[in-house]
Amino acid sequence: MKYNLKKWAGLSLMMVLLPSIGLMSCSDDKSDEPINKAQSSIKFVTEDYGTDFGDEVESVALYVFDDKGLFVKVFEDSGDRLSKEGYTLSIDGLKPGTYSCVAWCGLKNDDDRKADFTVSDMKEGVSTRSDLLCRMAVKSVDGEDQCSADLNDLFFGSLEGMVISDKNDAEAPLYTVNLIQDTKEVEVILTDVPDITSLNAADYTFTYTDNNAVLGYDNCPVGESKVVYLPYSVEEKKLDGDKENSVVAKFKVNRLMTDSEGIIVVTDNRSQDKMIARIPLVDIILSRTQYKHPVSGLQIWEQDVLDLYNEFSLKLYYDDFKN
Secondary structure (H helix, E strand, C coil): CCECHHHCCCEEEEECCCCCCCCCCCCCCCCCCCCCCCCEEEEEECCCCCCCHHHHCCEEEEEEECCCCEEEEEEEEECHHHHCCCCCEEECCCCCEEEEEEEEECCCCCCCCCCCEEECCCCCCCCEHHHCCEEECCEEECCEEEECCCCCCCEEEEEEEEEECCCCCCCCCEEEEECEECCEEEEEEEECCCCCCCCCHHHEEEEEEECCCEECCCCCECCCCCEEECCCEEEEECCCCCCCCEEEEEEEECCCCCCCCCEEEEEECCCCCEEEEEEEHHHHHCCCCCCECCCCCCECCHHHHHHHEEEEEEEEEECCCCC
16 A cells, blocks of 8 residues: 655645734732722734624633732623624723733533533632643543544633723723634545545544643643544545545644644554554644735744644545555
8 A cells, every 4th residue: 555645735724813922911019009990891803804703702701810920800701792893891890900811712612512621710819820721621531532522613812911000091991812713623635546446434544643632821732641633524525526435534623833743643444453644734734835924915933824724634645445
């Protein structure tokens, strides 16, 4: 059997979101001063070519920390009002001072199924930013953490220097949190080069292994434990112009990082589970020499590529099916 990396048809990418920059700031605490009566507010921006923010997510959760990095409060909202034009999240009840914020949007599903992501229980005045973790739901199978869910879209953003004034201004500041989408869809297409063999989905197993099941307050993976992703969908499909079926596997995975060692493995179940492909996903995505920003058209850096593009498609050619 032959498997030729040079026969890859390349990556098909969908440009969606702008990156979020999350830095933290400090200032003096003024805990003895009165609570500001004017309400500041937060605007969430996904920059996805006109789609309303509320059409992207069903919930928002904004975690606020003081200048010492201690947890102060979480502001949450959900429902149809998120999709209203000009939606903002009101920030009230904070004492004057300078704060930093971390936002995860989409923690709650739009149906009754169990949430795909959960965030640490935070204790006011005790928990710190490093205690804030976002965990993806996994199942333990034979000692291995697995995820085969069609994960709901999860967005992350952060904000530095949110100032709550000690003055009762007529208009409170409006702050903007830029969001990136953490969850990515990865499509793996297995096809026969001569297009003379129709492939059967049951003959092949697809997995993707990474260590990104838990994200920290800076949106970076925490810990070294591995999670094995299984496709949420595997189907036989005739691609455009093809006469025979290919096998199309679709994964939903958590945030991809430039230093990820995540591997896609494809095995042929008919040949004693013979591995026919082992693909370093991030290396392949970044193998193109240049990517352009979807709005400015300027060249972007590697991590921005992984954050800006939300759908990746790999086409694999498998041209010997004689057993």
